[in-house]
Amino acid sequence: MVKPLRFEEELKNRKDHAEAVLKEYGTMADPAYQKIVMEAMEYNLFAGGKRLRPILMEETFRMFCGTGKAIESFMAAIEMIHTYSLIHDDLPAMDNDDYRRGRKTTHVVYGEDMAILTGDALLNYAFETAAKAFDLAATEEEMKRIASALQILSKKAGIYGMVGGQTFDVEAEDQNLPLNEEQMLFIFKLKTAALIEASLMIGAVLAGADAEQVRLLEEAGENVGIAFQIRDDILDVTGTQEVLGKPIGSDAKNNKTTYVTLKGLEQAEADVRSYTDRARECLKRLPNGSAFLDSLLTYLTDRIK
């Protein structure tokens, strides 16, 4: 009998695989005079990170017994989108952060103008990479799945998803607007949850899941995303720079309303559990369970960094 891997080992394997996929699709080829921006793209793509989104995507692809390599384009693409959003978030005109994952941010190393363009290049390259999946489609059904995955990716990353959440977040900060719970959840849902939803949905769509199953994964993703983001706000108060690899207390420093300032540490902890439970309820209604995904949920919402 093969002994099942402990979760941490399995997670490491999955992360290594996501890393290998990203290396394959995110290593820039044929540099001409745009060599420096390509270097900056790779500086960011290969800077570590949890690779959470591609791992989630691959897991729902497995749950629905997906086959083929189209998934890899999308695993790389969603990590590129996540990465570009961090580059632009860190800019002087935005959060003005000099460090990310323990390394100097792009604008510190390459200048502000190149950091803006590196983000643009990565966002664009995400769609270029995702669109490459069409070359692998052998049937009309496969074409349709890839088209649907691309629609999900573009919607969840955009104005009705991640960028939409980010803009309201920035606007609220600019105007020193005290956020209420509804507004804060709007930001969490769009800024953080949308890409997690996309990850879970795209894996399933590419494997041929039906509309109701994809909807359940969307709902699960929303709840995971909110729980994940509340945890982030908690860690900004309770974590240490050494463990997180980024400055702590930055929310307080910026006088930012966070979930913790709004609801208190104890309630925030309770809410992390309740959103995580709701995500589990959605996943239970799918035909195939996943012990790995279940452990991953715990890992994400109980994490210390």
Next chain:
Amino acid sequence: MVKPLRFEEELKNRKDHAEAVLKEYGTMADPAYQKIVMEAMEYNLFAGGKRLRPILMEETFRMFCGTGKAIESFMAAIEMIHTYSLIHDDLPAMDNDDYRRGRKTTHVVYGEDMAILTGDALLNYAFETAAKAFDLAATEEEMKRIASALQILSKKAGIYGMVGGQTFDVEAEDQNLPLNEEQMLFIFKLKTAALIEASLMIGAVLAGADAEQVRLLEEAGENVGIAFQIRDDILDVTGTQEVLGKPIGSDAKNNKTTYVTLKGLEQAEADVRSYTDRARECLKRLPNGSAFLDSLLTYLTDRIK
């Protein structure tokens, strides 16, 4: 006998149609808390502009007798990409321009952070809009054409296209690098020509043109783009702010090497003609000619604004 429209009338009709398409696809719906960034997107999308790229795209679609509405998604998408690139170009960290098309630029009106995000939102929305075309595909052949159009759009707008050219342009300026002709043509080809190539190619691809025809249009687009950009450099010396709607002499002010400083005004004029001729040679080898496209070429390369 129906009297053929004069070119200017025809161009106005085409522009009005491109405008109507953009209005349909670029008017943002269901605003929640991301209302302001949606307003900023529309502020830029509906700020006038020549609508050159969608007009070119629609013309090659007509030349190859294309039918259906998938083309409209792409006409809107390419204008969104062009528009986002202008927003980011104008940023303080880039060209630092306060006016564009006679109106205040986005960062002046909405702040630098919102201008960055508005650009991001428009770039992302371009792909979201293009991907909507899949909903209209009735056959596998139509799916394939849309997939191919999406691959062209993402490649020509990205690191191997527009963004690649823009990064080298910015880098050369940052480092006060005197450009030689090869380097300048690299920038023109990527920064300016790539989206013109994409426009001509996508119209044809969606109408079912074959690979060699699409290649000829790519080559035509490259030459048109170079001629167009040399004309831009000429107008920066010979034009007036009143006619152009933007500050003139900005290249000289920034001590920038331009095609005119490199080769002189007379040679620049001669080169505009020679690149335009090369474009015409490519177009002549296509099965269907287009008097409108021919006039448009003259209009673009002989323009005074």
